[in-house]
Amino acid sequence: MSLWSRIANTLRGNRVNREIDEELQSHLEEAIENGRDPAQARRALGNALRLREQARDFRILPWLDSLKMDVIFGWRQVRKNKITSAAAVLSLALGMGASTAAFRLIDALLLRPLPITDPANLYGLSHLITGANGEIQVGDTWIYPAFAQMRQAVKGKAELIAVSLDYVSDITYASDADMEKADVQFVSGWMFSSFGLRAAVGRLITESDDTTPGAHPVAVISHDYWTRRFDRDPKVVGRTFRMGTKLYQIIGVVDGPFSGTETGSMTAIFVPTMMSPKVQRTDAWWHRTLVRLLPGSNAEAVRQQLAATWHAIAAERMRGISGMSREALDRRLNEPVLMEPAAAGTSSLQRDYRSSLWMLAALTALVLLIACANVANLVTAQAESRSREMALRVSLGAGRSRLVRLVLLESFWIALLAAAAGLAFAWWAAPFVVNRIDPATNHVRLLLPFDSRLLGFAIVLTVAVTLTFGALPALRASRIMPARVLKGGDDPKAHRRLMHLLVAGQVAFCFIVLQVAGLFVVTFQRLTNRPVGFSPEQVLVMDTVAVQPQLPAIWEQELEHLRSLRGLESAAVSSDTLLSGWATNNFISVNGAPPNLVLTQMLDISPGWLHVMRIPLLSGRDFRLEDVYPGAAIVNQAFSREYFNGQDPVGRRFEVVMEHNQRLGFEIVGLCGDVAYLNVREPMPPQAYFPFRSLDASGQLEATKEAVILVRTSASDPMSMATVLPREIPAGRSEFRVSSLLPQTEINQAHTVRERLLAMLSLFFATVALLLAGVGLYGVLNHSVLQRRREIGIRMAVGAQASNVARLVTSRMIAAVLAGATGGLVFGLLCAERLEALLFQVRATDATMLMLPFAALAAVAVLATIPAVLRAVHIDPLVMLRTE
Amino acid sequence: MPKSDALQGALDLLVLKVLMRRSPLHGYAIMTAIQEISDDALRVEEGSLYPALHRMEEAGWVRARWINKPNGRRARIYELSPAGKKQLVVEEARWNHVTAAVNRVLRMA
Numbered sequence: 001m002s003l004w005s006r007i008a009n010t011l012r013g014n015r016v017n018r019e020i021d022e023e024l025q026s027h028l029e030e031a032i033e034n035g036r037d038p039a040q041a042r043r044a045l046g047n048a049l050r051l052r053e054q055a056r057d058f059r060i061l062p063w064l065d066s067l068k069m070d071v072i073f074g075w076r077q078v079r080k081n082k083i084t085s086a087a088a089v090l091s092l093a094l095g096m097g098a099s100t101a102a103f104r105l106i107d108a109l110l111l112r113p114l115p116i117t118d119p120a121n122l123y124g125l126s127h128l129i130t131g132a133n134g135e136i137q138v139g140d141t142w143i144y145p146a147f148a149q150m151r152q153a154v155k156g157k158a159e160l161i162a163v164s165l166d167y168v169s170d171i172t173y174a175s176d177a178d179m180e181k182a183d184v185q186f187v188s189g190w191m192f193s194s195f196g197l198r199a200a201v202g203r204l205i206t207e208s209d210d211t212t213p214g215a216h217p218v219a220v221i222s223h224d225y226w227t228r229r230f231d232r233d234p235k236v237v238g239r240t241f242r243m244g245t246k247l248y249q250i251i252g253v254v255d256g257p258f259s260g261t262e263t264g265s266m267t268a269i270f271v272p273t274m275m276s277p278k279v280q281r282t283d284a285w286w287h288r289t290l291v292r293l294l295p296g297s298n299a300e301a302v303r304q305q306l307a308a309t310w311h312a313i314a315a316e317r318m319r320g321i322s323g324m325s326r327e328a329l330d331r332r333l334n335e336p337v338l339m340e341p342a343a344a345g346t347s348s349l350q351r352d353y354r355s356s357l358w359m360l361a362a363l364t365a366l367v368l369l370i371a372c373a374n375v376a377n378l379v380t381a382q383a384e385s386r387s388r389e390m391a392l393r394v395s396l397g398a399g400r401s402r403l404v405r406l407v408l409l410e411s412f413w414i415a416l417l418a419a420a421a422g423l424a425f426a427w428w429a430a431p432f433v434v435n436r437i438d439p440a441t442n443h444v445r446l447l448l449p450f451d452s453r454l455l456g457f458a459i460v461l462t463v464a465v466t467l468t469f470g471a472l473p474a475l476r477a478s479r480i481m482p483a484r485v486l487k488g489g490d491d492p493k494a495h496r497r498l499m500h501l502l503v504a505g506q507v508a509f510c511f512i513v514l515q516v517a518g519l520f521v522v523t524f525q526r527l528t529n530r531p532v533g534f535s536p537e538q539v540l541v542m543d544t545v546a547v548q549p550q551l552p553a554i555w556e557q558e559l560e561h562l563r564s565l566r567g568l569e570s571a572a573v574s575s576d577t578l579l580s581g582w583a584t585n586n587f588i589s590v591n592g593a594p595p596n597l598v599l600t601q602m603l604d605i606s607p608g609w610l611h612v613m614r615i616p617l618l619s620g621r622d623f624r625l626e627d628v629y630p631g632a633a634i635v636n637q638a639f640s641r642e643y644f645n646g647q648d649p650v651g652r653r654f655e656v657v658m659e660h661n662q663r664l665g666f667e668i669v670g671l672c673g674d675v676a677y678l679n680v681r682e683p684m685p686p687q688a689y690f691p692f693r694s695l696d697a698s699g700q701l702e703a704t705k706e707a708v709i710l711v712r713t714s715a716s717d718p719m720s721m722a723t724v725l726p727r728e729i730p731a732g733r734s735e736f737r738v739s740s741l742l743p744q745t746e747i748n749q750a751h752t753v754r755e756r757l758l759a760m761l762s763l764f765f766a767t768v769a770l771l772l773a774g775v776g777l778y779g780v781l782n783h784s785v786l787q788r789r790r791e792i793g794i795r796m797a798v799g800a801q802a803s804n805v806a807r808l809v810t811s812r813m814i815a816a817v818l819a820g821a822t823g824g825l826v827f828g829l830l831c832a833e834r835l836e837a838l839l840f841q842v843r844a845t846d847a848t849m850l851m852l853p854f855a856a857l858a859a860v861a862v863l864a865t866i867p868a869v870l871r872a873v874h875i876d877p878l879v880m881l882r883t884e
Numbered sequence: 885m886p887k888s889d890a891l892q893g894a895l896d897l898l899v900l901k902v903l904m905r906r907s908p909l910h911g912y913a914i915m916t917a918i919q920e921i922s923d924d925a926l927r928v929e930e931g932s933l934y935p936a937l938h939r940m941e942e943a944g945w946v947r948a949r950w951i952n953k954p955n956g957r958r959a960r961i962y963e964l965s966p967a968g969k970k971q972l973v974v975e976e977a978r979w980n981h982v983t984a985a986v987n988r989v990l991r992m993a
Contacts, residue, residue, distance in 0.1 A: 006942075023911065023960045024934065026953070030912035046931035054935040 010060040010068060020052050074409035081382065085414060088375040091772055092418035095368030096461060097425025098765070102361040103457050104430040108446040109264060109350055109357065112453065113343045115257045117196030123339045124346035125289040125306065130331045141285040144273065146313045153309040157297040161188045161290040162273050166265035170545055170739045171243045179737055182225070184243065185260050185267040186276045186287065194292050202237035202252025210272040213279050218272065219248045222259040225268035246275065261290065264349030266445045288346060291339055299339060307337035349444060353437070355837060356758055363516060363765045366509040370769050373502040374776040376469040379411060380498060381783050383477045391482035403478040411470025419462040436757050472498060499780045500812055504820035507857060510773040511824025514853035517766035519839055524759035526841045527752045533675035533684060534578060535614035536744035540718045541577045542709045542725060543740045549703035550735055552693040556625065559606065561732030562711055567721055569712040572609035573692055577708050579747050583678055587657040590643045595657045598642055601677045601685050604629065606692040610672055612712050620650035620670035629694035634670035639686035680751045681840060718743045758838065774860040781813055781868035792872055793880030802873045809872045810865055817861050821854060895928065895936050897975040900964065903946060904972055907963035911937060937962060945971045
């Protein structure tokens with residue numbers, strides 16, 4: 001009989017028993033039919049039970065059989081103590097679910113390798129930029145002409161691949177009225193072959209599709225987009241779409257799940273880098289540089305060669321800029337160049353959320369540990385009440401390992417149930433968090449599959465959790481002394497010592513979670529309460545696209561139409577909106593002096609724009625329709641402080657220093673208030689506003705294809721106009737379309753999304769941790785009072801006062817709580833530095849921030865001890881001593 | 885070398901031999917067959933027959949299946965497997981070896 005059939009027989013043990021019985025029964029019948037005396041025949045067969053046992057052992061695996069019995073016994077124990085089990089499963093499920101959800105997110109964003117050949121051999125190139133104030137920024141975008149030079153420099157040793165960021169672009173397949181959005185990425189033609197990708201239909205872009213700027217209007221789409229948008233129609237090859245002013249032809253579909261290298265976005269359409277309008281510009285930082293090492297080359301050698309090439313290019317670029325300080329120049333010329341592994345892709349989302357996600361994972365781990373400590377206490381208490389049963393088992397010959405297994409299997413059942421509930425929780429929680437990350441301006445898409453990685457994590461977590469909370473009680477149960485227990489006196493103090501240790505651990509973890517949560521909540525509050533300098537309420541932001549570039553006068557006609565609409569107070573147009581995440585900036589020179597390194601942020605605005613945004617005009621005037629760029633400018637207070645010592649700058653002049661030291665002159669016509677431009681964290685930067693009406697180098701009026709129209713609504717909810725405006729814009733001038741529409745408040749909130757998320761989740765975890773710790777404290781204290789009721793009864797009988805009893809019951813617990821809190825405090829202080837980057841205007845070492853967790857824990861500890869103390873004090877010595 | 889429990893192996897040998905000639909048989913038939921052929925000289929203990937059958941089944945020497953008897957009950961019948969045929973040759977050789985040795989001792993002593 002094979003091993004397999006023995007395993008099968010073991011798992012359906014009853015059937016084997018029945019078969020053996022049936023065979024023996026049929027034997028008896030034969031014997032009786034053949035004239036044997038029934039009683040004699042039965043005697044001859046011998047003890048049926050012994051026969052059955054003997055025959056059975058050949059047909060099953062005895063060790064598996066005993067394991068099965070223990071598993072069943074464990075399940076019965078779990079079901080017997082329904083309420084305890086439910087509490088254990090629930091608290092573990094919360095911790096395990098949160099951990100699993102955290103794993104899903106971290107795996108999807110940071111760990112899972114890209115679906116390409118040899119993902120480990122993919123690096124992202126970046127350089128460290130030292131800003132004007134000495135702060136260091138990671139520059140992970142590059143300029144294409146420099147990229148081409150660097151690619152030549154490492155030819156034969158490594159392949160360099162340019163991939164743009166993922167742009168959500170407006171494209172049209174048929175008429176201009178049916179505009180739709182798609183994620184578009186400009187990529188080097190040789191990327192597909194380097195990544196080992198194949199075409200599902202058609203062909204992929206190759207190096208020969210990426211040689212001449214603007215000459216290769218071809219596109220490849222991802223399998224996901226092919227499925228979503230075209231229902232896998234193979235006839236998609238050859239179809240054309242319009243993006244910007246160009247008509248592209250789809251030449252193929254990528255096979256497999258590859259959807260770009262920008263983890264967090266899923267690229268739908270890939271086009272050659274040569275089609276980017278910025279490909280020849282020497283001042284546009286627009287693409288990432290990825291590195292694939294060729295066989296036999298050394299990563300560090302390639303990095304050094306790339307760094308040397310980059311420094312030579314930077315020196316060449318700097319030659320044009322005069323007047324920069326020697327030190328600043330040296331810093332620029334020696335920027336460290338990094339080559340970091342990018343097996344999981346490389347994206348801004350990763351950079352923004354890496355530390356936050358790990359921090360959340362740490363919080364979930366702490367909550368899980370608190371839950372484990374709770375359940376360990378429950379199991380210990382249960383094992384204690386079963387000590388007689390255990391002692392009996394040992395007396396009857398059960399080995400220590402068998403006892404350990406028995407208790408561990410019970411724990412495993414609890415962990416398994418919790419894991420199942422936790423998976424269900426993670427199933428819901430992970431997408432919930434992703435949807436919260438999703439800022440209004442940039443949609444995040446992460447693949448969260450139910451795959452072998454997730455399953456593997458769940459299994460490892462279940463086993464780890466079982467061992468964490470089950471190992472100590474199991475070992476303790478196995479060390480039982482049958483002689484002592486059966487006589488009626490085990491050492492109860494040993495159990496209590498373990499429980500107090502667990503309580504101290506719980507309190508320590510809880511302290512850390514509370515402290516971190518407090519810091520995140522305060523950070524979020526300080527950020528949201530920070531003034532932005534303008535009023536985003538009632539402002540709608542519409543990205544507006546013209547079929548063909550339009551002159552400023554046409555845009556002005558559109559604004560006039562909007563201003564005449566009921567429900568709109570004012571309207572204006574600008575090159576971009578505030579806090580959009582994009583920036584235009586340059587160096588400024590006053591009186592022909594060399595520029596300092598402070599960047600001035602710039603925006604092109606129409607007359608009335610300051611009024612729409614409610615930015616106060618402090619001096620001078622707003623733009624007029626006849627103002628042009630270059631010529632007139634409005635600056636803010638920070639600008640005036642930086643260049644005019646804070647005096648009224650109206651009437652003064654400055655120059656914008658462009659590439660190759662080209663200078664454009666402006667006269668300041670107005671002074672306005674400061675606003676948050678790039679983000680809400682940093683101090684408001686110097687800003688200069690220029691007229692939307694601009695002249696090109698030859699003095700001709702420039703036509704604009706895309707701009708942002710801002711309107712202020714009379715209704716308090718600007719979205720009340722959301723359905724009307726996309727119809728009214730083409731009604732005003734048929735050339736215009738709205739490609740996206742958002743309230744400005746949402747754009748502002750996008751800047752605190754991470755902080756909101758951290759505050760919300762950590763507050764949730766803090767509540768759970770506090771609850772679990774409270775339940776744990778209560779449970780342990782209650783248990784110890786129940787155990788010591790005889791002792792307490794005697795003490796009271798000989799004259800102990802209520803206060804003495806209360807002290808007796810709580811003293812050790814208070815010591816455990818204090819020890820735990822101190823441990824948590826020390827650990828929190830040690831980790832304070834790692835948190836700094838995620839905080840705003842609050843420090844992990846602030847005294848108030850340390851007092852908060854103390855106060856919360858103290859309150860919970862008091863609440864948790866009251867019932868047990870009352871119970872202890874109300875023990876009636878007479879009743880107690882009589883029952884014992 | 886024959887082991888000390890050579891006589892216990894005799895049961896296996898007998899069962900295999902009977903099954904070789906007349907399989908398939910159920911347990912009771914195997915028992916009576918041994919009894920008849922040996923003219924009641926050898927009586928198989930029911931108590932050891934079934935464990936032996938199950939052990940041989942586990943070893944893969946015999947195969948068992950259920951059949952329906954005319955009275956509606958089921959009986960478990962056994963037949964020799966190819967491995968069992970090989971084992972029979974081994975067991976027979978061993979038995980002959982042991983009995984020859986015993987005979988030698990009887991003659992010599």
